[in-house]
Amino acid sequence: MRGKIGGLSKFLYLCTRNTNLYFLYPYMKKFILDLTVTENIKLHTNYVLLKLTSPSLLPEMLPGQFAELRVDGSPTTFLRRPISINFVDKQRNEVWFLIQLVGDGTRRLAEVKSGDVINTVLPLGNGYTMPRNASDKLLLVGGGVGTAPMLFLGEQLAKNGHKPTFLLGARSDKDLLQLEEFAKYGEVYTTTEDGSYGEKGYVTQHSILGKVQFEQIYTCGPKPMMMAVAKYAKSNQIECEVSLENTMACGIGACLCCVENTTEGHLCVCKEGPVFNIKKLLWQI
DSSP, X not given: OHHHHTSHHHHHHHHXXXXXXXXXXXXXXXXXXXXXXXXXXXXETTEEEEEEEXXXXXXXXXXXXXXXXXXXXXXXXXXXXXXXXXXEETTTTEEEEEEEOOSHHHHHHTTOXXXXXXXXXXXXXXXXXXXXXXXXXXXXXXEGGGGHHHHHHHHHHHHTTOOOEEXXXXXXXXXXXXXXXHHTTSEEEEEETTSSSSEESOGGGOGGGGTOOXXXXXXXXXXXXXXXXXXXXXXXXXXXXXXXXXXXXXXXXXXXXTEEEETTEEEEHHHHOBEEEGGGBOOOO
């Protein structure tokens, strides 16, 4: 890498500013692309769905991977924003990003209009493991904006002959997003903390867990939720993968700010993850 682009500092500069380049990482090609906004859909006061396309065919992406989106026009935002890949529509050559408005960077992204261009690095990280047996009962658990990768994962599982079950949690009915999209690929169960939709409580309290014996659980969301799901999976001897949301900057394992302590030592979540089997994590569950 050093010989190709002249060292780490130049590499990070390219990742921040250049367009239409790609670089090699150990697992998959990563592309730096100027993507055009086709739609910006406001789903909620604090959430938007961005649909982006490219004049050329989008690269292959896997459920659980993410992208780094450059934020233009924000004087307080210097780093790209890591955003989970929500869905890939191959017929329309679109990639979707579900964005929660939490700071200046994401609020600026939420203001883009159809036809605007967003410089994007993708696909980054490693995705979820596909099950070997079509008969396996699969549970996909998402909370908050962590539901984002579950949609793409569910679509890919259904495409491969599986019948995923979705368990989605939120604070209230207004925070449950894309339910109609999820319903296209499997059964959907929900919980809300205030009881305004689905069962009242947390995802680990839903009655479906007492009715079905799942062979595999995939989850993404707030860390306390994922730890509770991981604890349930471990106690019931169920395979479980989680998508960590450690604070990230570069997205390529150079800055080391997203390191997670694991059974294999300290690993960069952006490079070795964000998806990990819970057996590799040192969570006290």
